[in-house]
Amino acid sequence: MSHLFPTYNRLDMELISGEGTKVKDSDGQTYMDFIAGIAVCNLGHSPAVVKKAVEEQLDKIWHVSNLFQLSLQEEAAELLAAASGMDAVFFCNSGAEANEAAIKLAKKHTGKTKILTFKQSFHGRTFATMSATGQEKIHGGFGPLLPTFEYLPYNDVEALSKIEADDIAGIMVEVIQGEGGVIPGTETFLKEVQNKCREIGALLIIDEVQTGVGRTGVPFAYQHHGLHPDIVTAAKGLGSGFPVGAMIGRKELIQTFSPGTHGSTFGGNPLAMAAVKATLETIMDESFLSGVKSKSNTFIQSLKDKMEPLSLVKEVRGEGFMIGIQVEGEAKEAIEHLRKNGLLTLPAGPDVIRLLPPLTVTEAELEEALTILEQSLKQQTEEAVR
Known part of the structure; x- marks a missing residue:
């Protein structure tokens, strides 16, 4: 038995190392971390x-x-x-x-x-x-x-x-x-x-x-x-x-x-x-913050272009790297799809996928995340139709 009070619904996985946007679990699987400790690791893991x-x-x-x-x-x-x-x-x-x-x-x-x-x-x-x-x-x-x-x-x-x-x-x-x-x-x-x-x-x-x-x-x-x-x-x-x-x-x-x-x-x-x-x-360096603005503006617009046409998605909203994707029904199934495909996200309320990447996330990593999001939500949409 665990000697911890069960105050958290924990996933059956343990993250044991991380650098930047990437984390690795005890089974050796690598993920992109768009939870970042719930907006804690703003400079990524192990800055x-x-x-x-x-x-x-x-x-x-x-x-x-x-x-x-x-x-x-x-x-x-x-x-x-x-x-x-x-x-x-x-x-x-x-x-x-x-x-x-x-x-x-x-x-x-x-x-x-x-x-x-x-x-x-x-x-x-x-x-x-x-x-x-x-x-x-x-x-x-x-x-x-x-x-x-x-x-x-x-x-x-x-x-x-x-x-x-x-x-x-x-x-x-x-x-x-x-x-x-x-x-x-x-x-x-x-x-x-x-x-x-x-x-x-x-x-x-x-x-x-x-x-x-x-x-x-x-x-x-x-x-x-x-x-x-x-x-x-x-x-x-x-x-x-x-x-x-x-x-x-x-x-x-x-x-x-x-x-x-x-x-x-x-x-x-x-x-x-x-x-x-x-x-x-x-x-708080001006050039760092301007980079966050530039990357996040591009990413949010790409999310709107790719996600909002999907029947599963109601709305993409947020500011900077605090982003919500509101879906039909509960978000937990979509979040599980994303995790299986290598992207860690979390809910915000029952029907919102929350994205909180490190502020140091690269443009290449954002493109990778966008691909995973598009493929995962399309897959879920197709499964729902069957």
Whole structure:
């Protein structure tokens, strides 16, 4: 028997090595990895620049308490502040922890208690972030949720117009709903969320755990829309596989998180900070991001041209290298076809194939993936007709 709690539906395979976009399982089979640890391995598997930085830090010191000065934290925070146009950073260990910090900061700074989020959102699995998540399947079996969260329909401007300034500390939103089905927010909707925050004195909190760190071709996805959030959360691709999260905020909020108001034993660990610094120095380079934009724009258009004519496919959508292919019926059969043909993908909701390749994926690898996708979905379509 396994001594692990069965909290994951694991595939009957183990990935034992990886480099760039390619991974190998324990049977020696090689795959193209368009999961990338769920948008974590933005620089691919085993990126040399991050490996070198972590190895150098391993020879110095692994862990110290946040009671001491940590220059690597300062350097990584400066990079995040520059990339986001914001001012201060709190480091933690995950996206859920970053969202916990954002919730606490918003409530403490405003003196209000309610947080508005959106249906089909996903913000984490701690009790507060689970309560913030607008999906019933995440809530089941845990009894009453925290009562200070309310869910509005996503991309619904009319629903926003009905919000009243009733003890609302913040509105938390994803620019693209990831777990909810790779659903991009419209610019009109996102700007109205910002306007409503300003109108009622609430903080605008943008969850960039999956969309951030270059995933959509800019440092953070809100920058596509000219938004000015008060708080941004990041994790996943931030440390190239090291457990790390960050809450980024404006200078007006700094004094609210004074000594003793929040903390994390492992947050800002020197090894994680070495990985973060090396990752950010690579990804936030203008030429790197322009390459992501160019490759992803071409790939999305090719996907639309090849996939959307298939009767199985409803829509191709997304931004950068966060892409969803919505299919008729459930996506799990298509995902299994793709895996058997050498391409690893994952679902986003019941009927969406999610593609999250490393940002370092080559044009040749994208062509290879496109061929596998076209052949696999055509094959499934033909099987369904028989």
